[in-house]
Amino acid sequence: MNVVTNTGRPQVDPVTLEIIRNLLIAILDEGEINLSRTAFSPIIYEVKDYCVGLLDAQCQTIAQSRGGITTFMADLGMPVSDGLTIYGEDGFEPDDVLLMNYSSVCGQHLNNMVLYIPVIHEGKLIAFAATRAHWTDIGGRVSGSFATDTTEIFQEGLQLRSVKVYKAGVPDEEILRVIRHNIRFPELSFGDMAAQIACCKLVVRRLEELIARYGWDLIQECIRITWDQSEAYVRRQIAALPDGRYESAAFLDDDGVDPDKTLEIRVAVTISGDEFEIDFTGTADQTPGPSNMGRSGGISAAKVAFKSAVFPWLPPNEGAFRPLKVGLPDGTVISAVDNAAMAQWTMTIKTVIDTIYLAMSQAMPERIPAAHHGSNGMYTIFGRDPETGFRYSTVDTVLGGWGARPNADGFSPLKTVTHGDTRNIPLEVEETFFPVLVERYTWRPDSGGPGKFRGGLGLSKVYRALQDLSFICAFERTKCPPWGLEGGGAAKVGTVLVTQPGESAPKQYQKVTALPIKKGATIELLSAGGGGRGPAYERPLDKVMDDVRRGYVSVEGAHRDYGVAIDPATLEVDREETSRLRAEMKATAPPPVTRNILLPEMFKEGVPV
Numbered sequence: 001m002n003v004v005t006n007t008g009r010p011q012v013d014p015v016t017l018e019i020i021r022n023l024l025i026a027i028l029d030e031g032e033i034n035l036s037r038t039a040f041s042p043i044i045y046e047v048k049d050y051c052v053g054l055l056d057a058q059c060q061t062i063a064q065s066r067g068g069i070t071t072f073m074a075d076l077g078m079p080v081s082d083g084l085t086i087y088g089e090d091g092f093e094p095d096d097v098l099l100m101n102y103s104s105v106c107g108q109h110l111n112n113m114v115l116y117i118p119v120i121h122e123g124k125l126i127a128f129a130a131t132r133a134h135w136t137d138i139g140g141r142v143s144g145s146f147a148t149d150t151t152e153i154f155q156e157g158l159q160l161r162s163v164k165v166y167k168a169g170v171p172d173e174e175i176l177r178v179i180r181h182n183i184r185f186p187e188l189s190f191g192d193m194a195a196q197i198a199c200c201k202l203v204v205r206r207l208e209e210l211i212a213r214y215g216w217d218l219i220q221e222c223i224r225i226t227w228d229q230s231e232a233y234v235r236r237q238i239a240a241l242p243d244g245r246y247e248s249a250a251f252l253d254d255d256g257v258d259p260d261k262t263l264e265i266r267v268a269v270t271i272s273g274d275e276f277e278i279d280f281t282g283t284a285d286q287t288p289g290p291s292n293m294g295r296s297g298g299i300s301a302a303k304v305a306f307k308s309a310v311f312p313w314l315p316p317n318e319g320a321f322r323p324l325k326v327g328l329p330d331g332t333v334i335s336a337v338d339n340a341a342m343a344q345w346t347m348t349i350k351t352v353i354d355t356i357y358l359a360m361s362q363a364m365p366e367r368i369p370a371a372h373h374g375s376n377g378m379y380t381i382f383g384r385d386p387e388t389g390f391r392y393s394t395v396d397t398v399l400g401g402w403g404a405r406p407n408a409d410g411f412s413p414l415k416t417v418t419h420g421d422t423r424n425i426p427l428e429v430e431e432t433f434f435p436v437l438v439e440r441y442t443w444r445p446d447s448g449g450p451g452k453f454r455g456g457l458g459l460s461k462v463y464r465a466l467q468d469l470s471f472i473c474a475f476e477r478t479k480c481p482p483w484g485l486e487g488g489g490a491a492k493v494g495t496v497l498v499t500q501p502g503e504s505a506p507k508q509y510q511k512v513t514a515l516p517i518k519k520g521a522t523i524e525l526l527s528a529g530g531g532g533r534g535p536a537y538e539r540p541l542d543k544v545m546d547d548v549r550r551g552y553v554s555v556e557g558a559h560r561d562y563g564v565a566i567d568p569a570t571l572e573v574d575r576e577e578t579s580r581l582r583a584e585m586k587a588t589a590p591p592p593v594t595r596n597i598l599l600p601e602m603f604k605e606g607v608p609v
Helices: 014-038 077-087 173-180 186-214 216-239 295-310 345-360 427-433 541-550 555-562 575-588
Strands: 050-056 061-064 097-100 112-121 124-134 163-167 244-252 263-272 275-279 324-327 378-384 391-397 436-443 459-465 469-474 495-499 507-509 511-517 522-526
Touching (some): 014 050, 014 216, 077 112, 112 186, 163 173, 186 216, 216 295, 263 345, 275 295, 295 324, 295 345
Antiparallel strands (some): 112 124, 378 469, 436 459, 469 511
């Protein structure tokens, strides 16, 4: 029996609070495992491109699972609240299943499908179990729904706005038939939908078991206390930072339609007492191409940067984000409206987050790394097997280098800051399901930005086509390379090299849609590295030599970037020449300050590829 305080709320002892706090997360972790094990598409079961969350009846984040995509953190409230707008609080029944990817609310590419189920207790709506997962295809112009040159959302696929595909547990066959005949891989997507449904139903069942044991009133009080404690903790972290306004700017290569149109990202971080604001005023207007994202995407970018820098170890929930304010005018490239194209939204958000970090680095340099590879490096291989008629499509993103840390080299190789620790599709899976052979997968020497602490390295991955197929790629951050901090150097940027049969030299691509690839052609994906930190001439000789021996840095790179002269035959250091080179580098180097405003005119000489 629960003890009720004079506030009318149950009294919660600390032990029960911790049990329920952690069980709510564990329920979602179990749902995530179920989703991953039963999904049909490699982008879900291998890459982990999903999230699982529990929301209250007002669509506030109670908790999320600990895996999946960073971008989706505390991001399910907007799409699920759209269901409340349409149906009202009394418009849900047990075992309703709703789908949602409507871009004006979700603000992302249409592949990211939200599926949610209401939780009804004693006849009243109390919560929602929700997942977001990447569907292999949602229709549109090209396979995978990933065209790089669309100009409106209607070219990118089917939009579903809070549609009940199951009503009180009964499938709506007409709506499902509409979906089935408007996507290219219904078996995959319907299998993934079934996995999402199973995940949400498991979460609902576990929550009902928790309610049966502790009672909903006590669980609600534990949620309230968790939110309040999280808010108090985050406010203490903010209060320890220096007050001030910290500005930064960077830019995107182009919008996918006009190759000469760069898109500026402007950020101002204001810290005042225990309040934290991220303002995007001055960011480029939304654009005709698919590099836009909606308001929820801009807010997601702010949340990712805020959490990782201010409270990295605290699980996300509604209370933790109360101290954050986001200034985001409508109609920018990160708050687009009016059915803007968004197929490549995921390319944009990486640079947005790095630009927020660049502003933050002025207030908390001990917490912020240099820029990471940040290109996403999305690529799709698709076609139809000429013998079986089987249609196939795979989508993945590259792994690259992360920026040097305040007191250590950058990590390599990893996905981007919006992917967290998600994985790439194993080579064995690619070669089993798709007509490609992976000929080489190696480090990319000299790709990490030089510095006292070196940036992480990019990779070189080479596919050989075993039959005619089509190829899509989108590589960003080639005009604004991953920058260093405190005098560290920029990293090499990413690119794609395609060599068709009979051609002696490869052709270079950054963004291309449905490029025909002939049988026997090679596709080389070169991912970027991360920026360096501190002057390169301060890197200890033993670390430079270790990098050379491991193949991370070439002998030429050691001479050029670090001022270390090495005999290529013996790998012995010429210490006299090295002292001369480093003295010259130090004498001619500008003061090791961080540039916080990066604009296109600063890169007229081109960037390293």
